[in-house]
Amino acid sequence: MKRQGPIILAFAIGMLMLIQFFTPAAFFKEAYNTILDWKQVVLGFTFILGTWSLIRYHYIKINRKRENWQYSYVTLAGLAITVLAALIWKTAEGPYPWLFNNVQVPMQSTMFSLLAFFVASASYRAFRARTFHATLLLIAGALVMLGRVPIGSYLSGSIFGVKISLVAISDWVLNVPNAAAKRGIMIGVGLGMTATAIKIILGIEQTYLGKTD
């Protein structure tokens, strides 16, 4: 029953979600919305689980003096200060929004801005024209990039009387081969998702329950 229960539940809820998509019946819509509300409630409780895991992880790290264990004090102190600020001064004003706007947001922005450098290093590696495919990627990438910047619109000319515009080439690369490949991937993804959902609803796939054999 320990494993049968979740399988039956997954089947029942899965079928409910499937049926509600095909019928306008009020019962199914209400059930769907209620389940979505429950999900939010459950999510709220699971954060207790997450916070406990975080505290435990850093407590063990400090206790066993693992590498850079001192930083765990910063994490735990940050957690405690944020929670206390929200509990004492509430979340609308006081230190809580200040911490969010002046500590968390700048740190997140810093991480996000690192992407520019990572894109540069990844592009360098991807564009090294060592193989036919890499050369093709380099040419396509250069054409698209030039076609997307203001100077690209000035870089046009004619070969054998045929007018060639970098913007038009860039648009063609994006709208024809690129869009075709993306759609191909998305069709595969859609089928894969559906197949996985069916496997879960029918109880064929049970790895998410811990069954691995």
Place this chain on the structure above:
Amino acid sequence: MLLTTAFMLLSLTTHLPCAVTPALIEVNDTPNDWGNSLTVRWKPPLPPDSIIRYEVWRAHHGVSPVEITTFTDSSSFAEVMTHAGWVRAGMNRANDTLFVDSHLSKDTSYVYRLATYAPKMIILSNQSQPLRPERQYLDRSHTNILIATILFIAAVVTFVERARRGASLFIRRIAGLEAIEEAVGRATEMGRPILYVPGLEAMDEVATVAAIDILGQVAKKAGEYGTRLLVPNRDPIVMAVAQQVVRESFSAVGKPHMFRSQDVFYVTFSQFGFAAAVAGLMMREKPATNFFMGRFYAESLVLAETGNATGAIQIAGTDADAQLPFFISACDYTLIGEELYAGSVYLSRQPLLLGALKAQDYAKAIIIGAAIGVVLLYLVRPEIAEMIRKAFG
């Protein structure tokens, strides 16, 4: 009261501008609903640039008639209508020609009138025919999806049944999945841990389910080789499921003692906070093998490039098409789209799961065939192709 209303109506009709044709309104049952709405459509009585807005008025069938069709004062107009038993159902902008009136009862007949607001003038349409909302049990706009879903489920069940009877089902080689054994072996040889990131999404995302399925197989391999497995999580539910899956996988290979709950841990819900923590983990622990499976967003490149800098062998898999180029350029192997969903099946080789995968392949072949067929039809007989497009809309 009646005398007051009559006097007010008379006063309203004085100094009227030239006569205008009232709007033609049509009321129909809203398709694909549970009998709780009607759709009102109309043709504008004036050129759109001379209309300020519309008001849709509703009443039960048998309401007192309002004979006057043109008014000059909005507050008096509203008073007249309300006195006569009409309710303002909604307001629309000047360029609208449709209004869906919801929260109605399927047991009541309704009539409608449309008020067109023009400068210094309100034109009231004729009363619509009484109509009762009807209940539909099937959303006909999803008929094509229903047919495709039934056919697909039938194909899955058929192939699963064939697999159950022992039929041999061929699956093409997927390099990224073939490399898992090698990647786990490498981590064992180097005496370093394996890092497995099951994406950033919650458990209701199918990509996360697929990532957890692959985690089960990777954990089994890690258990067999006796290699430490680190699984940082962004979602607490995913963390709980991942802990259970890793525990069961280690037990399945006879190494339950290898499971340490602090190795499958929660980090933070913040997207870039998570990226920073995992990047830091990679720099400190120097895992020999990194797995990035599931749904990723902008942090994908931060993770993959940091892993690349540490010299780890990296296997990624995602259905997020925008992140695929980043993984392809920074990882050794990348599972593209559907390959992520095939991962667990490919590794476990369970006949029942293989059946579902085979059905997926056939469905894809049918879609490819249909796409080629429609393209050819557009070239040869575009009118028939257009008819098909409209039918499957």
